[in-house]
Each structure stands twice: as structure tokens, then as C-alpha cells.
Amino acid sequence: MSIDRRKFLRSAMLLPAIPAAGSSIFDLLENCVEKIESFKRVRPHDPLWPSLKSWQQLKTAVNGNLVKIESPFVSCATAKDKTACDEVFKSLKNPYYIGDNPALTQTSGWLDAWQSEPSVYAVAAKSTSDVVAAVNFARTHNLRLVVKGGGHSYQGTSNSADSLLIWTRGMNKIELHDSFVADGCAAAQTPKPAVTIESGALWLQAYTEVTTKGGRFVQGGGCTTVGVAGLIQGGGFGSFSKYYGMAAAALLQAEIVTADGSVKIANACTNADLFWALKGGGGGSFGVVTKLTLRTRELPANFGAVFGKIKANSDESYKALLGKVVELYHDKLFNPHWGEQVTFNGNNTVAFSLVSHGLTKEEMTESWQQFEAWVKSKKEYTFEAPLTIIALPAQRMWDVAFLKQYAPNLIETDERADAPVSNIYWGSNKGEAGQFIHAYRSAWLPASLLEEGNRLKLVDALFAASRHWAFALHFNKGLAGAPQEEIAAAKETATNPEVLTAFALAIVAGEGEPAFKNIAGHEPDLKNAHRAAEQINKSSDELLKVAPNAGSYLSESNYFEPNWQKSFWGSNYDKLAAVKKKYDPEGLFFVHHGVGSEGWSDDGFTRL
Structure with missing residues (x-):
């Protein structure tokens, strides 16, 4: 030794x-x-690793819901199984296939950072008592503990080799409330329409119950296969956040299993400090959330979408186009009715993929009329994809049958033979399934950049950044322009306060197909990946010239962020650290760049 x-x-x-x-x-x-x-967590080769008898006792305690995890890549070990191995990698482009396997995560890895690796065992939790048993077992045996619901963490926080996984995908019950008051808050709160969602549910399941069936809205993620609990704890933005505010701000109550194995209720009246931390303080750091109750809202008559792509015939005309796009956004779209993104490409094209809230098709068209006329009047520009404006009844936004009939080109379907017919996802998210990330950077862009005196600097930065790599401005991921009451509600979350004055989140990222080291024929192209990462970083650095020291969005950020505490949480970090110390003093819960993680090695196994 x-x-x-x-x-x-x-x-x-x-x-x-x-x-x-x-x-x-x-x-x-x-x-x-x-x-x-005692400063080290136990691994399978260590003498103190639990015996088979101990694991059997855990299995009994969780009603048989203990899984010995096997990698789906076993078939890749032999040459004769090449076809079977290729089929597995083909399946990695199906987010439902990934989510249904405890050995997999929605991202396969990140260049020079991490690779998805399965835990040794998983408690496939069906109830809160299963979670309690798993937490107690991990604490007693000094195990590395991982929590996974949707498994969409770009940072790799929902996987770790040599660990015990608490897998909540089987906990997906959803209950609607006409009038909800948090426990212990009867004297302080008025009843609100709400929904209680177990932590393993996906956002499509939540939208189906709340919107398609219930005729109301709950603020969640744009990607339908993202887990509910992870998004809320990460802060949470969806397509309509400019109108409804942050998803975390809609949290009314949570049930959580803390490191001591106790089940706690957290709301504004009970364990209020923990409640605050769960609203944007990051998933997997304070305990295992088992249920969340979220405020629901009224639906408008219509949601809408705008698509299109414009190409400029020179760098000079492209810069002029960028100026017009910024002007369009400031004058017509910088309000609660508009969300989603505009992408800026190095081939001098701009692509629009935006959504609207509560507008008729005629009102949407009016917002774009002047801009479209300007583009068509200039010979320097061509529409590579026509400006397409659509409106649909808001209640049908996530209606599976409606989308299959009227918008089949916008969705993908889980093609497994035994898959539920409800397993659909947006086609625009297909590239993320199984992705191997080359680099990922994000930055909150302050609304002051839209002011007339600063627009030229913004346009110059957009142009300079596009010379290195394509990037997008996500207008729904910044609350400047949102209703004041939503900004005030977001202020009561743990998220970096920069989001309150940001008009958009700039995202510069690149990825390759699913890839794993040491699997022949499916290894990452490291040369290409490093080249891409270099250009992505250069592009992001150009944007940061007009937003120096900008923070970033926890769930969509740089794995290598040097000053992550300030970047993700700003002035809120010290308070979050105090909550962490109170509820998890020994650091049972660890995630990369999570609150309190600076006290541990990068893999979470050794206390520093």
C-alpha cells in the first residue's frame, strides 16, 4: 500500500x-x-468494495430493482460481431434507445474531457424508498454515487465508472392540480394551478399531460427527451422562456432525498434555503430530487414558428445583413412574444429558427414584412430557404398525433419495434443524440449591446466570430425583454444574475458522431476534433470582446471553464456553498463543476 x-x-x-x-x-x-x-471512495478492486451478499441485501431493500449493468458495446470486442456493433452505434442516434439503457448517456463524450462509462450497478428506482435505500448504501459503503434521469448532461455528470447509479427513469408519474399550496404555506400562499412530476419524467411526457390533455402550459425544455428534474435544477430555459420566464422560477415544491437518507420537502416555507438552491444550483449536488411541483400557466390561442435562410454574396454585404438582423431583433422581436434562435455561418448565411407566443400568422408576418422587403430589394442577397411563417393551435404544439399528421418533416420517431407511438422528438435535436463534443462555449450577451451606440460593436463581433465557426444567438435564453414579473421571479433563483439583463445566450459548439476510444471503426477523429475545438474557441473569444467576463449557462457551457463558480452562479455561489455544506457536509453528492466540487479530484473519488 x-x-x-x-x-x-x-x-x-x-x-x-x-x-x-x-x-x-x-x-x-x-x-x-x-x-x-477514508479520503478515497471505494472502487470494485478495493478490499472494502461491498460483497455480493451486501449487494443482494440492497437488491432486497429496493424490491429487486437493482441492475448489474452490462455495456451494449460487448459485441464490439470481436471482429465477427462487427454488424451487431454497427447496429448499436446506429441506435445511438435514437435518444429513446439511449435513455432506456442505464449504461448510456445522451452524449458519448467530450474531447480531452470525459467518455461515457457505465456504473457497476444501478438502482432502477421506482419509488422514493428505493432512492433512500440507494443513498444509504452508497454512504455506508463509501461509494461514488451518480444520479441520472434524462441523462442529457453535456458535462458528463450523469455517468461515472466504478459507481452506483440511481436511475430515476422509471419514476415518471404526473399529477395535475387545479389549486396547489405548498406544504406548510397555507397562510402565506394563494392556491395555484400546478403539476407534480416525478423526477424521471421527460419533458414530452409533461407537455402531453399538461398541454395536450390539460390545455395549460408548464415551462420546460425545448428538447423533448430532456429530463424534467435535471432541467429545473440547472435553471431551465425552453422555447417560450421570454414569455413564461425560467423553468426553475416555476418550482413550488420539491421532494428530495438528502445525504443522510432522509426525505425532505423543500418549498418557500420549509427548508427554504434548500428550495432556493434547487432552483438553478445544479442537479446532483444537494441530493436526489424525487418529485417536483411546478406552476402551470394559461395557454395562448396560438404558437408559431419562422424558418428561413439568407445568403450574402460578399463579406461586405454579409456585414450589412448582420446589421439588419440586429435591427430587426431590436425593433420587432425583442419582446415576450419571440424566442429560439438565429444561426450565423461562415459561408455568409444567416438561418432563422424562431418561435412565437400568442401571435396570429398575420401579426407574425407584419413583424417580418419590412425586413423581408429589404432583403428582396437587394441583389446581394438570396433566400436559400424561403421565409416560412406558420401558426398552430398552442394546445397542439406537442400533440403527437397532430404532429405526425401535419408536421411530419419536423419530427423524428423512435423506430424500435416495441417503442410506444408517443416516442417522438424534434428533428433538429437528432444531431445531439450520442454526440461526441469537440468544444462547447456559451455566454450571456447583455441587452446594452442592442442600444444604437453599441450595435456596430455587436455586428463587428458577430462577423468576426463567424469567420472561425458557426454560432447561434438563443433569444429565449436571456430574460431581458421578458415581463417584469418573470424577471423578478428569476431573481429569486440561484442562477447567475447576468441572465436577468441578457438579451440572448450565444452558443458556439461543435460535435461529431457517437464515438468511443478503443472501439475499432468508431473512435473519435481526434485530429479533426482538435481543429474544430480551436476554431470554436476563437469564435467564442471574438464574441467575448464585446461581453468581457460574461457568465455562461450551467447546462450549456464549457467543460474546461476556469472560473466556473462565478460563470455559472455569479454572486450566488457563496450562499450555494453554505447550503451544500449544511445538507451534504461529507460531499456524498459530486458532479463536475458542481457546488462544492472544488474539494474533490476531477473524478470525484478523492477528497483533496
Whole structure:
């Protein structure tokens, strides 16, 4: 057994005074070694790894819901199974296939950062009591613990080799409330329409119950296969956040299993500090959320969408086009009715993929009329894709049957033979399924950049950034221009306060097909990936010239963010750290760049 000298000395200093008699130096050394070893979590090859009998006891405690995880890539180990291996990789482009396998995550890895690796065992939780048993087992046996619902973490926080996984996908019940009051808040709150959602549910399931069937709205994610609990804890933005505000701000109550194995209710009146931390403080850091109750809202008559792509015939005309796009946004779209994104490409094209809230097709058309006329009047521009404006009844936005009939080109379907017919997802999200990330950067862009005196600087930055890599401005992921009451509600979350004054989140990112090291024929193209990462970073750096020290969105950010505490949470970090210390003093819950993670090694196995 090797002992790090500095750790040995540090631990030795913690020992009580040497007794006068009855102890030898060997006793003291053994005691010291035990203290040193306690700084490490246990791995399968360690003597203290739980015995098969212990695992069987856990299986009994969770009503049989313990899974010994097997990698789906076993078929890739032999040459004769190449066809089977290729089929697995083809399936990785189906987010439902990934989500239904405890060994997989929606992102396969990140260049020079992490690779998706399965846990040893998973508790396929069906109830809160299953979660309690798993938490107690991990704490008692000093195991690395991972929590996964939707499994969409770009940071790799929903996977770790040599760990025990709490897999909540089977916890997906949804209950609507006409009038909900949080526990213990009867004297302080008026009843609100709400929905209680178990933590393993996906957003499409939530929208189906709340909107398609219930005729109301709940603020959630744009990607339909994202997990409900992870999005809320990460802050949460969806297509209509400019109108309804942040998803985390809609949280009324949560049920959570904390590190001591107790089940706590967190709301504005009970465990209020923990409640605040769950609203944007990051998933997997404070405990295992098992249920969330979210405020629901009225639906408008219509949702809408605008698509189109314009190409400029020179760099000079492209810059002029960028100026017009910024002017269009400021004058017509910088309000609660509009969301989603505009993409700026290095081939001098601009692509629109926007949504609207509560507008008729005629009102949408009016907003774009002047801009479209300007483009068509200039010979320097051509529409590579025509400006297409559509409106649909808001209640049909996530109606599976409606979308299959009237918008089949916008959706993809889970093609497995035994898949439920309800398993659909937006076609625009297909590229994310199984992706191997080359680099990912995001930045909150302040609304001051839209002011007339600053627009030229913004346009110059957009142009310069596009010379290196394509990027998008996500207008729904910034609350400047939202209703004041939604900005005020977001202020009561743990998210970086920069979001309150940002008009958009700029995202510069690149990815490749699903890839894993040491699987022949499916390894990442490292040369191409490094080249892409270099250009992505250069593009992002150009944008940061007009938004120096800008923070970023926790769920869509740089794995290598050097000042992540400030970037993700700004002035809220110290308060979050205090909540973490109160509810998880020993650091049972660890995620990369999560609150309190600076006290652990990068893999979460060794306390620093």
C-alpha cells in the first residue's frame, strides 16, 4: 500500500495526542493509514468494495430493482460481431434507445474531457424508498454515487465508472392540480394551478399531460427527451422562456432525498434555503430530487414558428445583413412574444429558427414584412430557404398525433419495434443524440449591446466570430425583454444574475458522431476534433470582446471553464456553498463543476 507523504503528514496532524501507554507506533500508523484511506471512495478492486451478499441485501431493500449493468458495446470486442456493433452505434442516434439503457448517456463524450462509462450497478428506482435505500448504501459503503434521469448532461455528470447509479427513469408519474399550496404555506400562499412530476419524467411526457390533455402550459425544455428534474435544477430555459420566464422560477415544491437518507420537502416555507438552491444550483449536488411541483400557466390561442435562410454574396454585404438582423431583433422581436434562435455561418448565411407566443400568422408576418422587403430589394442577397411563417393551435404544439399528421418533416420517431407511438422528438435535436463534443462555449450577451451606440460593436463581433465557426444567438435564453414579473421571479433563483439583463445566450459548439476510444471503426477523429475545438474557441473569444467576463449557462457551457463558480452562479455561489455544506457536509453528492466540487479530484473519488 503506497502512502502519499503529504496526505500522511496532514492526516497524522489530525490524530489525538499519543496515549502514555498501550499503543505502539504500528497502532498509530494503522490508524493514520485508515484516516488516509477514508479520503478515497471505494472502487470494485478495493478490499472494502461491498460483497455480493451486501449487494443482494440492497437488491432486497429496493424490491429487486437493482441492475448489474452490462455495456451494449460487448459485441464490439470481436471482429465477427462487427454488424451487431454497427447496429448499436446506429441506435445511438435514437435518444429513446439511449435513455432506456442505464449504461448510456445522451452524449458519448467530450474531447480531452470525459467518455461515457457505465456504473457497476444501478438502482432502477421506482419509488422514493428505493432512492433512500440507494443513498444509504452508497454512504455506508463509501461509494461514488451518480444520479441520472434524462441523462442529457453535456458535462458528463450523469455517468461515472466504478459507481452506483440511481436511475430515476422509471419514476415518471404526473399529477395535475387545479389549486396547489405548498406544504406548510397555507397562510402565506394563494392556491395555484400546478403539476407534480416525478423526477424521471421527460419533458414530452409533461407537455402531453399538461398541454395536450390539460390545455395549460408548464415551462420546460425545448428538447423533448430532456429530463424534467435535471432541467429545473440547472435553471431551465425552453422555447417560450421570454414569455413564461425560467423553468426553475416555476418550482413550488420539491421532494428530495438528502445525504443522510432522509426525505425532505423543500418549498418557500420549509427548508427554504434548500428550495432556493434547487432552483438553478445544479442537479446532483444537494441530493436526489424525487418529485417536483411546478406552476402551470394559461395557454395562448396560438404558437408559431419562422424558418428561413439568407445568403450574402460578399463579406461586405454579409456585414450589412448582420446589421439588419440586429435591427430587426431590436425593433420587432425583442419582446415576450419571440424566442429560439438565429444561426450565423461562415459561408455568409444567416438561418432563422424562431418561435412565437400568442401571435396570429398575420401579426407574425407584419413583424417580418419590412425586413423581408429589404432583403428582396437587394441583389446581394438570396433566400436559400424561403421565409416560412406558420401558426398552430398552442394546445397542439406537442400533440403527437397532430404532429405526425401535419408536421411530419419536423419530427423524428423512435423506430424500435416495441417503442410506444408517443416516442417522438424534434428533428433538429437528432444531431445531439450520442454526440461526441469537440468544444462547447456559451455566454450571456447583455441587452446594452442592442442600444444604437453599441450595435456596430455587436455586428463587428458577430462577423468576426463567424469567420472561425458557426454560432447561434438563443433569444429565449436571456430574460431581458421578458415581463417584469418573470424577471423578478428569476431573481429569486440561484442562477447567475447576468441572465436577468441578457438579451440572448450565444452558443458556439461543435460535435461529431457517437464515438468511443478503443472501439475499432468508431473512435473519435481526434485530429479533426482538435481543429474544430480551436476554431470554436476563437469564435467564442471574438464574441467575448464585446461581453468581457460574461457568465455562461450551467447546462450549456464549457467543460474546461476556469472560473466556473462565478460563470455559472455569479454572486450566488457563496450562499450555494453554505447550503451544500449544511445538507451534504461529507460531499456524498459530486458532479463536475458542481457546488462544492472544488474539494474533490476531477473524478470525484478523492477528497483533496
